[in-house]
Amino acid sequence: MPDPMLPDLWRLSATETAAMIRDGRLTALAATEAALARMEAVNPQLNAVVESLAEEALERAGALDAAQAAGKPPGPLQGVPVTIKVNVDQAGHATTNGVAGYREIVAPDDAPVVANLLRAGAVVIGRTNTPEFSFRADTDNPLYGRTRNPWGDHISPGGSSGGAGAAVMAGIGALGHGNDIGGSLRFPAAANGAVTVKPGLGRVPAYNPSQKAERGILAQAMSVQGVLARSAADLALAMPALIAPDPRDPFHVPLPWAGPRLERPLRVAFTRDCFGFALHPEVSAALDAAAQALSAAGYEVEEATPPAMPDAARVGYRALLGETKALLSGEFARHGSPAFLALFEEYFRQYPPFEGAELLSAMAQRTAFARDWALFQERYPLTLTPFMAQPFFAPDRDLEGAEGMIEALGSALWSFAMNFMGLPAGNVPARLADLPQGPQPIGVQIVGRRWREDLVVEALMAIEAQIGPMAPHLWARMG
Helix, strand or coil: CCCCCCCCHHHCCHHHHHHHHHCCCCCHHHHHHHHHHHHHHHHHHHCCEEEECHHHHHHHHHHHHHHHHCCCCCCCCCCCEEEEECCCCCCCCECCCCCHHHCCCECCCCCHHHHHHHHCCCEEEEEECCCHHHCCCCCCCCCCCCCCCCCCCCCCCCCCCHHHHHHHHHCCCCEEEEEECCCCCHHHHHHHCCEEEECCCCCCCCCCCCCCCCCCHHHHHHCEEEEEECCHHHHHHHHHHHCCCCCCCCCCCCCCCCCCCCCCCCEEEECCCCCCCCCCHHHHHHHHHHHHHHHHCCCEEEECCCCCCCHHHHHHHHHHHHHHHHHHHHHHHHHCCHHHHHHHHHHHHHCCCCCHHHHHHHHHHHHHHHHHHHHHHHHCCEEEEECCCCCCCCCCHHHCHHHHHHHHHHCCHHHHHHHHHCCCEEEEEEEEEEECCEEEEEEEEEEECCCCHHHHHHHHHHHHHHHCCCHHHHHHHHC
């Protein structure tokens, strides 16, 4: 039984929860009950979880406890409460992707990322919100409504994994599954003060058993599965489980989590370049704090100019929009809301999609950009960059014409580029800004060598060790 002197169990990290369950100081059932109680308390105001799985979560937690008592070795995520985003298949549940027309698409089986979490001992307590088709950096849709940021209504929760980011930071589960095709893990991390790593190409197996057709080649190359957490150590715990192979993804890269040890100290390239967008003083201060934290941890931080930027971002985004227009326009027209369709018209106006031979040429350029970075990363295995040039934007900023869209999406060049090139990139809060509209976390990005997510997470842990996590500040504000 849990120690009555413990703090509220929902506050525990995934690492703490799993360790306490393994050594018998906590049960999976108690951890699950605490997470569900927290969800009942705060989710009505946030609308982060749009499908509660309380009944099956309690049943699974009890079964995990019984199996452990009978001698079955516990998994690395034993009893850890997690959430799953509604755009990924979970057996017996609708994969709505935030679209009303998809309410009847019930998954026949678990996606690989869900199967890997369950195999590691996690307990799924609910499914989290996403914008329509998971194609916004904000989270709202006609099916479930708006997700609110637990820091307050002055900040969007981000997207498309906005429900996951808001949930995990509010204490609804220690880990929140999400995915990222242009920033959909890192936007919510930056908005809510969470920590995440966008895995590189092929690192986490992906497939939705409910799908009717294969995704476009750029979507396959740029979209990845991952988790949001409250601490970087939880990424180090969870990611080795997520990368377990699954034969349904024939292009999964079967490498161990930790790569070969590199000569120390590791060099970190440091850049403030925002490519014509004004760098806000609070973002600059967050970058300074992260650089200082890395230096204090023994990294060799040097100002440097990474290659292929901003072209890798701009070419990649217009190429993805070209593929999206060619393959998904009909689906959008059938099922998208008027607001969503108007938004996509604005996307296409501001960032004209590549088509035909121009699209093929852009896709070919991807290799040149990635090669330039591979050569740069011979000297600098890690790169510290801004994520957004300004503090995170307000809800619906991307709907406010060209100016709003450019602030919300056009400035996210450091985000798009990493998806296009398939490089791992993590986001960690490095400052809590006291702004006129209210307090909000400021995240920075760490980019790593291909298939070296372990190096990225180590750097995130080093920054967090110096600066501290954001969750205690948020919980004090929530009361």
